[in-house]
Amino acid sequence: MLESKKLELRRSEIRQELATLAAKPTPTEDELRTMGDLDREYQTNETRYRAALIAEDTERREAGADLETRAGREWSDLVAGFQMRQVIGALNEGRTLEGQTAEVVTELRAAGGYRGYPVPLLALEARAGETVSTGTPDPIQTRPLIDRLFPASVAARMGAQMIAIGSGAVEWPVATSAVSAGWADGETGSVAGPTAYATTDKALKPEQTMGVQMRITRKALLQSGEALEAAIRRDMNGAMGAELDRAIFLGTGADGQPLGVITGAATYGITSTAIDAAASWGAYREAVVRFMAANAAGGPGGVNLMIRPEVWNFMDDAEAFAGTAVTEWDRLLKNIPAGNIAMSSTALSAPTGTPAACTSLLTTSAGGVAPVFVGMWGAVDLIRDPFSDAASGGLRLTALTTCDVTVARGAQLELLTGVQVA
Structure with a gap:
């Protein structure tokens, strides 16, 4: 699973836990401490999530470029x-x-x-x-x-x-057309026809x-x-x-x-x-x-x-x-x-x-x-x-x-x- 997906799932779990704790009118000290820990973890995961997206975007671009040429190479490898x-x-x-x-x-x-x-x-x-x-063919060519x-x-x-x-x-x-160029004969003259x-x-x-x-x-x-x-x-x-x-x-x-x-x-x-x-x-x-x-x-x-x-x-x-x-x-x-x-x-x-x-x-x-x-x-x-x-x-x-x-x-x-x- 992608790292960004894992972080997104964890953020969803944190939101659910925070929602449950926030609904209590009189939370205990342990619950208040837990809400603070979850809030800090959520903020940390938010930063990690953005970093993961940036890194995975580069990986996706490289994978996309690879997919564009993979079909021909895969067939050559298969035939080899x-x-x-x-x-x-x-x-x-x-x-x-x-x-x-x-x-x-x-x-x-x-x-x-x-x-x-x-x-x-x-x-x-x-x-x-x-x-x-002609000798031994070069497999790289x-x-x-x-x-x-x-x-x-x-x-x-x-x-x-x-x-x-x-x-x-x-x-x-x-192409078989013979395109021609010409000069205008005078100020009002026309150039060669199309x-x-x-x-x-x-x-x-x-x-x-x-x-x-x-x-x-x-x-x-x-x-x-x-x-x-x-x-x-x-x-x-x-x-x-x-x-x-x-x-x-x-x-x-x-x-x-x-x-x-x-x-x-x-x-x-x-x-x-x-x-x-x-x-x-x-x-x-x-x-x-x-x-x-x-x-x-x-x-x-x-x-x-x-x-x-x-x-x-x-x-x-x-x-x-x-x-x-x-x-x-x-x-x-x-x-x-x-x-x-x-x-x-x-x-x-x-x-x-x-x-x-x-x-x-x-x-x-x-x-x-x-x-x-x-x-x-x-x-x-x-x-x-x-x-x-x-x-x-x-x-x-x-x-x-x-x-x-x-x-x-x-x-x-x-x-x-x-x-x-x-």
């Missing part, structure tokens, strides 16, 4: 105790889920329908102590939920914003479902223990990250795939420029200048560049000036930071033609708006196939997740085609 091996045991042997794992599954099932066991996306992250391509899953993905390095969506379709209003503020909605819809299939042998189930959980998380994380990178940029928009940024450049309003020349800093510099002229980028340092490994190989071998050790790649790195350059053989098609040529993509984040939005709905739906590996006692798992891709402003991206690497 989620055990994949419990789900595997439930699917394979019908075991009962326990502890935090059971709580998470119950919460997810209450939020949406799943055929199998729902697995939160956060549970697929690599935990501390597990080696990933706070990042968006899905970005946290794929920190080394090409999409994340190119500035794509990945969003976790509970249900339904999400639209992102993007320009309507217009926005365009870019919708993310849950229409594409991606699946990851895993086969776990009976020996692995009996032998691995906690190592099995780490292996499943790493494998699912890697498979989902690689396929998302491919679909975000090269998705066909047909056969259940989302429309990728490069494949749907015309649909998204992305400028495509044919280089049809050897890869060089000059070709990329012109694209950066176009970005800056369109007010999409403030300088080369604000541009992200995605290239094929063959482009790096060609530019690092090509001297920019005869008789010097300065290569075209050196000139590129002097203007675009190495951290802004992503090399991928998954998100870009292999070079074709004679001479061999490929495609490059430039992106920038203008005004805090990401060039690409990637939405993922709900949790991963983990389903068991009880028949495919029944003869060997193995376990076949299918993990399903729904995602979509959209481009906010086409001006924040530029596609370079015909970048020759031979």
